[in-house]
Amino acid sequence: MxxxxxxxxxxxxxxxxxxxxxxxxxxxxxxxxxxxxxxxxxxxxxxxxxxxxxxxxxxxxxxxxxxxxxxxNPWQIILAAAVLGFAAGAMMGSRRRRHRMHVS
The missing domain is CATH 1.20.5 (Single alpha-helices involved in coiled-coils or other helix-helix interfaces)
Structure with missing residues (x-):
């Protein structure tokens, strides 16, 4: 031990x-x-x-x-929405046309 x-x-x-x-x-x-x-x-x-x-x-x-x-001011809002919608549509249409021209 x-x-x-x-x-x-x-x-x-x-x-x-x-x-x-x-x-x-x-x-x-x-x-x-x-x-x-x-x-x-x-x-x-x-x-x-x-x-x-x-x-x-x-x-x-x-x-x-x-x-x-x-x-x-409801009419001013309606007019502004219409202008914005038209501008957005024109821009998208322009992009589509350019895209088609490049693809073809």
Whole structure:
């Protein structure tokens, strides 16, 4: 049977104690970092919700303003839509003609 010297046993116990202490400190550090990360993520979610609510408010205001303008100026809107439709149709027709010329 092999016996260990008291100094080797005390040094081993001291090393194990130091390792346990280091592991405990590392765990505390990880816990603190986790809590800090959770706080930052929570703050980011809060800010995102505030931005979303702000964007929704602005979109509603724009929709109301647009609706009011269209009701107050229906003929101008009809004319503008017709001009835009004509211009889009002319551009698409021009592209088709050029495409056919290159293909033939």
């Amino acid at each position: 092999m016996t260990t010297s008291p100094s080797l046993k005390s040094r081993t116990d001291a090393m194990l104690n130091d390792l346990g202490h280091a592991a405990h400190q590392a765990g505390d550090s990880v816990s603190a970092q986790t809590e800090a990360l959770e706080r930052r993520v929570g703050a980011a979610w809060t800010q995102m919700r505030q931005l979303e609510e702000s964007a929704a408010r602005r979109a509603r205001r724009a929709a109301v303003s647009t609706d009011e303008y269209v009701h107050e």
